[in-house]
Amino acid sequence: MPAPKQPTRRSNLATSLTSLTASVAALTGLATLSVAAAPAALAAPHPSTTPSATPPATMSTVGGTRLGTPGTQVNLGSGAPVLPKDLTARSWIVSDAESGEVLAAHNAHWRLPPASTLKMLFADTVLPRFPKTTKHKVVPTDLAGIGSGSSMVGIKENETYTVHDLWLGVFLRSGNDAVHVLSAMNGGVDRTVQDMQAHAEDLQALDTHVVSPDGYDADGQVSSAYDLSLFARSGLQKKDFREYCSTVRAKFPGATTKGKKGKPGRGTFEIQNTNRLLSGDSDVPVYQGIAGVKNGNTTNAGATFTGVAERGGKVLLVTVMKPEKNEHNEVYKETAKLFDWGFKAAGKVTPVGELVAPKSAAQAGAQPGATTSSGSGKGAGTGGSSSKPVASASSGSGSGGVGVALGITGGLLALVAGAVFLINRRWPLPDLVRRRTRP
Template identity: 30%
Template structure:
């Protein structure tokens, strides 16, 4: 295994698997007074983590900031981490009301013949979508996964198209799905094998992006992913045991307590001979959630050992800090001019707060603001909150190689009333004589 610098990775498969006035379109940059940065945590070097992985990524999902990136754009076999996309699509269709968790799914031939990690479904068996979803999320059951894919799309290949379309929409640039499970094509049932030889691949960065969509669009994800054990059928001799040994709840389980991690509640493990051992994990502490991905580790336990290093790196060294408060005034662009307004100089503010994930203790006084006003002429009346442009805040913290940026809208801070006809007439007369005087003055 190689030890790398910082970069992103993902896995899917299991078991066998200055001053701006009223000119439109103008920009301005203002900088808060710089001050000496002091007290900031010294971020450990990538080498000091000694990560034994093919790739790894650490991402904060709200800002989308990448805090650690080791070969993150390298497309690798993700094994059962592939099922994260299946989980996302199924949960999204239920959320949209197109399917219901309690509706029955009839198992087809493809699902019944799927090998690897499974719950031994027989053709014709019937189970609810929720039962099959739990088997997929907790036990990484390939047969349950295929049954769900066929139920919502008609066939697994039709579902695979949905997976690849979603990957494109999410901006996953180094991903291709060949099936719903993450199995190698050779291990799929002969009759249902994906044509061609383009296997499933996904980069660690893409895995982190997918996980970000899961935790953001489906904040109740842990209802499934944090289940420790689940008895699928009454006749089953033993329950399904979650492959995720790092669940915080495992702190009291003898075999797993040394892996249990504070705040960890998901997401998905993966293993095949080609992929090695992979894990996309997520944990929340003090209101901050982080997503980690490790790919290509040497063993089941190693993927959790390496994940702990990655998450510790994030929680020990970084914090989420509000840089700009909501409804903030931008120095140099406190107002804009609005034509035909009772008061032509109208105050403007940013429409939301700006937060960055930065090294702990970093001084944030050195922030740049670049304003871009709309090309449209502003004419009264205007409602409070009318967008008049944007402001981009940028900041390069000590200890980080990247410059952090976020763009928010610049909006009117109050309603803008239209002036009465008499005021507009007097203003027009004043402007006429002012222009006339300036014209005469320029003759001499």
């Protein structure tokens, strides 16, 4: 994959639960609601290997019928600012990261090549499976099959790396070599692709077809602005995901060399995050309140980006795919404009849809106090846990927000079972990290 163009707030869940308790009688009639009853997906055709230059007339309706309608979707209320006039991206979406409300969208379910933004799904699937202190010695087969021209962090054969090192390589340098090593640890590329696809389906990211875990251009590999936002929202429930995607720069292990006295030694070199809203560039300043998430750039996909930012107590997600305007860092410029609009428009627009909760949340809702796992296969490691409990609840490994919300309510859910869906729709983002520079 060509190298990228170098280019929490905590929800007031206690208040919500108090309100729910007071409304038990009114909510009992909602018992039939569940995440599985969220707006159903329109059956999507098999992904095209060469996406059209125009959006299809019929797209998925996951999250609401408006999101399956081509063109820009927005409901401006009194005092709401108009959308930026000079947006050229084929697809974009602005949503509230916690409530899941979609403030505005443009071709949100258009299935397009995702480039390295697909690494968000890779991380959300694989990151919980290995403690960050796990060490792995790289063998030649770990690096087999990496696409020509891929972005690399510089992993060497026969060197040993920690899982922590590898994830820094994935998030900061978008290293396909780091992705392949982690995939090898997970049972191989094919197994990892299967796991990612299964996790995408659980998240109801039904526009996504995974072919390569690193996002490298491949026939039939597609996702959508809507799905990428689902991946980011799910990943942000995990402490380590939040840490890695917000890190600006870090030290990465180099190759082992002989020192002055003939003894082997190993130095480090600095890597910097290629997310320009996080690290800045000559024509793009660091965005106020930015906290991640992931950028991408390939020949077929063009530039893609999903970002999360907080301002004034509001946490927004913005995904932008393939700006047509051919200017340096254009994907970041259009993302910043949408963030600016979203923070001004919050509370002044009627949502046009929502980011749905995972299917597994409905299953967890049937068992009060249960937690959900955000992956399949191996058990979750330390990477899946939230950094701090929300509202003094004990946080489980794996899905984070949904599990925490359910853990807080405990026996209360037995009394207000009809409200489970309403609780699960709001995912808190505990300790949403800001820009971070690692020593």
